[in-house]
Amino acid sequence: DDAEKGAFPHYMLKEIFEQPNSLRNAMRGRLSRDDGTAILGGLNMTPQELRGVDRIILSGCGTAFHAAMVGEYVIETLARVPTEVEIASEFRYRNVPADKNTLQFVLSQSGETIDTLAAMREARRKGIKCLGIVNSVGSTIARESDGGCYIHAGPEIGVAATKTFTSQVMIMTLLGMLFGRIHHLSSADGMEMIDELEAIPDKIASILTQTDRIKAIAEKHANAEGMLFMGRQANYPVAMEGALKMKEISYIYASGHPSAELKHGVIALVKPDMPSVFIAPDDAVFDKNVSNIEEVLARKGPVICVTTEGRTELERLTDDVIYVPDCPSYLSPLLTVIPLQLLSYYTAVARGCDVDKPRNLAKSVTVE
Numbered sequence: 001d002d003a004e005k006g007a008f009p010h011y012m013l014k015e016i017f018e019q020p021n022s023l024r025n026a027m028r029g030r031l032s033r034d035d036g037t038a039i040l041g042g043l044n045m046t047p048q049e050l051r052g053v054d055r056i057i058l059s060g061c062g063t064a065f066h067a068a069m070v071g072e073y074v075i076e077t078l079a080r081v082p083t084e085v086e087i088a089s090e091f092r093y094r095n096v097p098a099d100k101n102t103l104q105f106v107l108s109q110s111g112e113t114i115d116t117l118a119a120m121r122e123a124r125r126k127g128i129k130c131l132g133i134v135n136s137v138g139s140t141i142a143r144e145s146d147g148g149c150y151i152h153a154g155p156e157i158g159v160a161a162t163k164t165f166t167s168q169v170m171i172m173t174l175l176g177m178l179f180g181r182i183h184h185l186s187s188a189d190g191m192e193m194i195d196e197l198e199a200i201p202d203k204i205a206s207i208l209t210q211t212d213r214i215k216a217i218a219e220k221h222a223n224a225e226g227m228l229f230m231g232r233q234a235n236y237p238v239a240m241e242g243a244l245k246m247k248e249i250s251y252i253y254a255s256g257h258p259s260a261e262l263k264h265g266v267i268a269l270v271k272p273d274m275p276s277v278f279i280a281p282d283d284a285v286f287d288k289n290v291s292n293i294e295e296v297l298a299r300k301g302p303v304i305c306v307t308t309e310g311r312t313e314l315e316r317l318t319d320d321v322i323y324v325p326d327c328p329s330y331l332s333p334l335l336t337v338i339p340l341q342l343l344s345y346y347t348a349v350a351r352g353c354d355v356d357k358p359r360n361l362a363k364s365v366t367v368e
Ligand code: AGP
Pocket: 061, 062, 063, 064, 107, 108, 109, 110, 111, 112, 113, 116, 159, 160, 161, 162, 248, 362, 363, 364, 365
């Protein structure tokens, strides 16, 4: 056990640090510079069949659900194909409209989650083509789906999913690029995207060098009564993922919201022992996030910010600013989630929690 963890005290920390490599593995052999597109042969679909898809449904549970939410944003941004996220645990109890031009993807690390499996079986019963985005090779979802794509993240032992989230988001991005290129993106657009994608692993490695600073911020807030996570656009699901990680391993109640929802209710919770974590990279909605941060500070709520290198003005508002490198906004979840994983990890450690095996949770939920 210790040998497998190497120098890391927990699998979760090891898996967080594996992300530069797990993302290289998710991309390996799947980027074509000649055509400026992604190659995902496992989808078993011709370009003509892919062009016929007029609606995409993404389903998963927990962290995979959050990756799907990022996917909705990325696919619609890059490809303009209408995309919806249906939480897998509800899918078979709803009657989701779909037809022969609808394509469904189910996302699952284990490939064994019963709710996700049931969503896939229900979709296929209704004639919807259903593809798996899976980590575990040969798992039930991988075997029963109409095709799909392995994320190649390697074994994930920590109950809290980390590297599989970023790898799922990476595959969502490759799908966005693939669909974008058969609709309206140029090969030059695709080539630029490939450059940006290939830069991501080193950018994550640079975030990981700030671990001591993130640990200090986590320790400062480790006795919080609760935590709020806020983000906009593709960073709204990142806020939800940050909150899920915090709940799972530190047992601090946390919730993730679109930043603008603050004033519709969440702000009632703001007080000195309820820190708010804002994911506010340098994007079109940066200033909007800053006004939300000011609203929280005016009510004496502590603020932790994840922002882009160079946006030092946030240091005038709070001491707890964590920087990530610049990247196009559709890729920012791959970077902004890293500090949140570390924040939850070090908060849990400071609280003496069993990080790799949190209470009441199993790595894979195989019963309903
Ligand atoms: C994530 O940290 C959780 N442990 C959990 O939400 C998990 O993502 C969910 O149960 C789905 O699992 P799967 O990816 O194996 O289907």
